[in-house]
Amino acid sequence: MLALKNLKKTYVVGGTTTHALNDVSLSFRKQEFVAILGPSGSGKTTLLNVIGGLDQYDSGDMIINGQSTKNFKDVDWDAYRNNSIGFVFQSYNIIGHLDVISNVELGMTLSGVSKAEKHAKAEEALIRVGLKDHMHKQPNQLSGGQLQRVAIARALANDPDVLLCDEPTGALDSETGLQIMALIQELAQEKLVIMVTHDAELAYQYANRIIKFKDGEVLDDSNPYDNNDSNAKLDLKRTGMSYLTALNLSFKNIMTKKGRTFITSFASSIGIISIAVVLSLSNGFQKQIDATQAETSAQYPITVASVANNSTAITLPNEEQAAYPSTDTVIASEDEATANQHENKLTQEYVDYVQAIDPSLIAALNYTYAAQMNMLREVDGEAQQVVFSNYAQDSATGDIQSFYATEMGTGASTFPESPDGDDNAFLSQNYDILAGNMPNESTDLVLVVDKYNNVNINALNNLGFVYDDGEAINFDEIVGTEISLVSNNAYYQKLPTDNYVPNQDLNAVYDNDNNQTLRISAVIRPKEDATMAILNQGVNYSNALTQAVIEDSQDSAIVEAQKDSEVSVVTGQPLDEDAKAAALTSLGADAMPTAIMIYPKNFETKDQVLAYLDAYNDDKSEENQILYTDLASTMTELTGGLMDATTYVLVAFAGISLVTSMIMIGIITYTSVLERTKEIGVLKALGARKKDITRVFDSETLILGVLSGLLGVGVAYALTFPINTIIENLTDLKNVAQLDPRHAVLLLIISTVLTVLGGHIPARIAAKKDAAEALRAE
Numbered sequence: 001m002l003a004l005k006n007l008k009k010t011y012v013v014g015g016t017t018t019h020a021l022n023d024v025s026l027s028f029r030k031q032e033f034v035a036i037l038g039p040s041g042s043g044k045t046t047l048l049n050v051i052g053g054l055d056q057y058d059s060g061d062m063i064i065n066g067q068s069t070k071n072f073k074d075v076d077w078d079a080y081r082n083n084s085i086g087f088v089f090q091s092y093n094i095i096g097h098l099d100v101i102s103n104v105e106l107g108m109t110l111s112g113v114s115k116a117e118k119h120a121k122a123e124e125a126l127i128r129v130g131l132k133d134h135m136h137k138q139p140n141q142l143s144g145g146q147l148q149r150v151a152i153a154r155a156l157a158n159d160p161d162v163l164l165c166d167e168p169t170g171a172l173d174s175e176t177g178l179q180i181m182a183l184i185q186e187l188a189q190e191k192l193v194i195m196v197t198h199d200a201e202l203a204y205q206y207a208n209r210i211i212k213f214k215d216g217e218v219l220d221d222s223n224p225y226d227n228n229d230s231n232a233k234l235d236l237k238r239t240g241m242s243y244l245t246a247l248n249l250s251f252k253n254i255m256t257k258k259g260r261t262f263i264t265s266f267a268s269s270i271g272i273i274s275i276a277v278v279l280s281l282s283n284g285f286q287k288q289i290d291a292t293q294a295e296t297s298a299q300y301p302i303t304v305a306s307v308a309n310n311s312t313a314i315t316l317p318n319e320e321q322a323a324y325p326s327t328d329t330v331i332a333s334e335d336e337a338t339a340n341q342h343e344n345k346l347t348q349e350y351v352d353y354v355q356a357i358d359p360s361l362i363a364a365l366n367y368t369y370a371a372q373m374n375m376l377r378e379v380d381g382e383a384q385q386v387v388f389s390n391y392a393q394d395s396a397t398g399d400i401q402s403f404y405a406t407e408m409g410t411g412a413s414t415f416p417e418s419p420d421g422d423d424n425a426f427l428s429q430n431y432d433i434l435a436g437n438m439p440n441e442s443t444d445l446v447l448v449v450d451k452y453n454n455v456n457i458n459a460l461n462n463l464g465f466v467y468d469d470g471e472a473i474n475f476d477e478i479v480g481t482e483i484s485l486v487s488n489n490a491y492y493q494k495l496p497t498d499n500y501v502p503n504q505d506l507n508a509v510y511d512n513d514n515n516q517t518l519r520i521s522a523v524i525r526p527k528e529d530a531t532m533a534i535l536n537q538g539v540n541y542s543n544a545l546t547q548a549v550i551e552d553s554q555d556s557a558i559v560e561a562q563k564d565s566e567v568s569v570v571t572g573q574p575l576d577e578d579a580k581a582a583a584l585t586s587l588g589a590d591a592m593p594t595a596i597m598i599y600p601k602n603f604e605t606k607d608q609v610l611a612y613l614d615a616y617n618d619d620k621s622e623e624n625q626i627l628y629t630d631l632a633s634t635m636t637e638l639t640g641g642l643m644d645a646t647t648y649v650l651v652a653f654a655g656i657s658l659v660t661s662m663i664m665i666g667i668i669t670y671t672s673v674l675e676r677t678k679e680i681g682v683l684k685a686l687g688a689r690k691k692d693i694t695r696v697f698d699s700e701t702l703i704l705g706v707l708s709g710l711l712g713v714g715v716a717y718a719l720t721f722p723i724n725t726i727i728e729n730l731t732d733l734k735n736v737a738q739l740d741p742r743h744a745v746l747l748l749i750i751s752t753v754l755t756v757l758g759g760h761i762p763a764r765i766a767a768k769k770d771a772a773e774a775l776r777a778e
Contacts (some may be wrong), residue, residue, distance in 0.1 A: 004060070009046055032225075099135075305344065348592070369551060414542060499559045
């Protein structure tokens with residue numbers, strides 16, 4: 001589709017020569033998301049402009065759909081940009097005096113598209129990018145993210161082949177930038193998207209091909225492409241000639257050239273062999289994945305959070321509503337995401353119900369609470385407030401990350417409880433002790449590191465330590481660290497106004513005799529074969545500690561005061577019912593967990609656990625039902641098609657050889673026509689019709705196709721044995737390559753059909769030969 005051949009572009013400024021493009025050669029697929037990374041001045045924007053026809057190269061060539069652009073004139077470049085390229089700029093480049101839909105229509109206006117058609121296409125593009133309700137607004141009425149969506153709609157409206165994005169998120173906030181990137185990633189499923197960006201993190205997260213650029217040269221291409229695809233499609237004409245006669249004539253001809261027939265069949269079977277091997281490996285790996293998934297996916301918890309997604313409440317489009325109405329009204333409708341949310345009212349009854357589950361079905365239970373801990377630590381002789389958190393205290397991402405971790409049941413900060421009563425069972429099964437001892441008391445803490453012994457520096461900084469990034473820390477500097485856990489009564493002091501504020505004399509608070517001493521008892525690391533290493537890096541603690549904090553907080557003076565007040569006893573602000581409940585929860589007044597995580601023992605017991613949870617909702621109204629999130633099933637749904645998608649891609653590449661084989665069959669058949677010209681004349685002299693002649697050669701290719709298919713399937717089956725031996729030696733996986741008989745039959749049919757298609761044109765040529773001339777042939 002698009003290929004760059006030895007492109008060079010040089011700028012000369014004030015006697016200084018800059019090689020913006022230095023012998024750049026790249027090929028791009030019709031559908032892919034390419035991110036070009038490089039420092040400022042590396043030439044990546046120049047490359048984008050050259051591809052888009054905004055700038056012309058000095059030498060080399062750019063091939064567009066097989067056509068060289070060396071001799072393009074200005075009018076040619078104009079047409080190319082208008083019809084084939086869509087631009088998305090960092091600064092949007094929306095014309096301020098035109099409304100949104102006029103901006104989108106502009107490119108089609110230059111193309112000469114009719115008014116009705118361009119308006120319809122513009123509306124379609126705006127609806128696709130989520131701006132249905134903003135079509136007639138002025139640009140200054142839109143946010144930056146909405147303006148970028150307008151730019152994307154404008155780029156899409158003329159249905160270009162290529163979408164060029166120059167720092168599309170550079171002027172956006174991070175959340176809006178992620179939304180734009182997700183939209184661009186979706187477009188890359190149907191178009192070639194080339195994006196220039198400085199943000200390597202976004203590039204690696206969304207693009208499927210990364211090109212690194214420096215000094216006008218390509219340093220690295222993560223997914224290169226040679227642009228050698230070819231396609232051919234012919235229709236097979238059915239004839240009325242008896243196949244028995246046609247097959248007999250063709251078979252006899254083939255048998256006179258056994259050597260050539262075998263070589264032709266083997267060459268034609270290479271594509272079948274490739275696809276059969278890919279399908280064999282895919283089939284075996286899918287079975288391995290299914291087995292592994294059944295063994296490990298149940299280790300992910302079933303999560304009952306305060307808010308769940310109600311899949312049965314998903315709203316469907318109203319079929320009674322007409323699309324693109326001509327009315328002058330808008331229709332208010334509930335947000336789909338909000339409509340699908342279900343609020344779980346967790347009660348002690350439900351907690352008791354979960355705790356009464358058959359212990360043989362689950363490996364562990366875990367709880368999340370919203371109560372805050374008041375903690376101090378002595379640092380350089382002074383009491384300092386500390387927290388258990390992996391996020392900088394001035395960061396806004398912590399709550400968001402914690403929310404999603406809770407929803408998934410991963411990234412927990414408390415040890416799950418074992419149903420058999422062994423408090424350390426979870427830790428001993430999934431973590432190795434690097435230093436210290438496993439917790440013996442509820443006040444014992446552990447510091448969790450990753451497999452490289454890394455720990456989040458914020459986790460240490462939030463404990464009052466001061467370390468540099470990359471600094472190596474001895475275990476004994478961590479193990480034994482003590483932290484003072486302060487009760488609400490000691491932490492908050494009452495003012496004459498009846499308000500409560502944290503006591504500013506932290507040293508006095510630290511020295512309170514009623515404080516509990518927390519101690520980091522161990523540094524632990526996930527085991528290599530751990531299936532439930534879900535604890536966050538940083539400080540982790542037992543659920544019993546949280547329970548003790550809540551129990552102590554419930555009787556505190558600040559909690560009692562907040563219960564009796566309709567305003568915040570801390571800020572003095574009025575509180576509604578929900579805000580008051582949230583305030584009490586943060587102060588430790590609510591003993592109900594905000595989330596419960598249930599870990600089934602295995603895949604089979606998970607179904608029993610789900611049935612047990614579903615039984616709780618029997619005979620309950622929808623409002624009082626408790627819904628859960630089953631991450632294991634969600635992962636299965638998300639990954640279920642991954643192997644199929646990989647297989648399709650590999651089969652598509654292997655299929656190129658099938659197309660080549662089809663072309664080769666056409667050449668072989670045409671050679672056979674030349675060799676059998678006299679035979680054709682004889683058949684016509686005997687009264688054979690054109691259809692009959694065609695069927696003779698179709699029969700010959702049919703025989704070759706069957707032979708190729710049988711040979712390909714047979715060779716592929718034979719190859720599964722050495723392949724399995726190699727894979728077993730490398731990975732210890734047994735019998736990975738398994739050729740499904742259904743695949744074998746399907747490949748045999750495909751081989752036959754393709755060879756017949758490939759030979760049909762020469763067969764038709766044979767049918768059109770003049771009988772007299774054919775008879776005179778030597």
